[in-house]
Amino acid sequence: MKQVLERANVRENDTLIFLGDYVDGWSESSQIIQFLIKLSQKQECIFIKGNHDAWTEDWISLGNTPEVWLNNGGKSTVDSYYGYSLEDREKHLEFFQEMHNYYVDEENRLFIHAGYSSMHGPEKEVYSSNYRWDRTLWETAVAMDRKLEKNSELYPKRFLLYNEIFIGHTPTLHLGIKEPINKANIWNLDTGAAFTGALTIMDVDTKEFWQSDPLPSLYPDEKGRNN
Template identity: 25%
Template sequence: MIKLMRSRKAPRPPRLPNGVRIYAFGDIHGCVDLLRNMFTVIDTDLARSPIDRPIEVYLGDYIDRGPYSRQTLDLLIERSRSRETVFLKGNHEAYFLEVLRNPNKVDEWRQFGGLQTLMSYGLNPPLNPTAAERIDLIAALKAVMPADHLSFLRGLTPSFICGDFYFVHAGVRPGVPLKEQQESDLLWIRHEFLDSTADFGKFIVHGHTPVREPDIRTNRINIDTGAYATGNLTLLSIQGSSMLPV
């Protein structure tokens, strides 16, 4: 007897709800001029093709490395006043808050690009600060940091779901339901997530690990194109099941 093989249906592509368009940003890292350019791209796109509910989703890492962290936060806060925005927490924002609580972490923060952030607030940190100088430096940072910057950083969320899409800074841990993910993984994970071909239950949109161009896989897309080093800040437009990197 010959058995007839049933053909497998191709998996349904992830979709957003009708009437929603999402503009997702990769890691900005203090590149305020590139961010302004992308705002122009969005506004031009909406003028040409309006939609009921445009949402801007930012994947974290707004600060450090690039030269204009303070100015980037100013611009994001201003943007949020007139747009529907979702701001996710990146590992750099998490570490920044840790430094504010514990000045002894300043030296490690500098290796993550914290020196550029301090300078964007008008500070001139010593090259090898003593313990007392680290305390004074963070006290000076708190004194010049606008209150709305601190509120912004404390209000960041670790993830965002819309339709079949799950937005997060770094990724998710394979084998763990999305509702049970640990924040440390959402902010820091790399190879266990990047090497996985698992179905995560949602299509993951993330940054954190720089790539030359947007990396589209069957279960995820990475849109961190290393803006501070390459001058290329990626914006991803999603509508229905269409994903268009800019």
């Protein structure tokens, strides 16, 4: 995180929008939350909640430890909180609880961790878990015919609700690509930092982006999550 912020030359007057999964399989999960809390005190930050963040929130507040989470980065997250006081854990819990499900800016650009299924947009979503789990938004974009025009009756109606949509959750590594991918009006910025990829930050106006070194090179003694 520190590396990519430095490479992007982020200034205190920049607005930073994070797409979620801050705690996702590496040893410094709790430290990244502490870092983000301090960062948000210096400049405007908008934090979207990812599925791994929701899992961690449930663990801190309720003690829930589902096997699917522990086997997908959760154990590293739990271990990273060893030695934390109850007061510090409560501060982190408050941070998770205050995260957004999604965010729409003044340019009608949607920022969401995973996606939504409702053709009326995320505010009409029946299952709030889709904010953190849905892959159909991205799968539809990937499968679309590139020649399909926006005025076509076949163009996905939920895409037309926003000028652009920025997501995470589904690594671009699944398509064999290590950089952000644009399909239709959707930008996928999950470049696989939970696995063997890098962490990416993008200027959403210019589409210029910067990346950290691949995570295994930064944490050579760790495995991250299993792909």
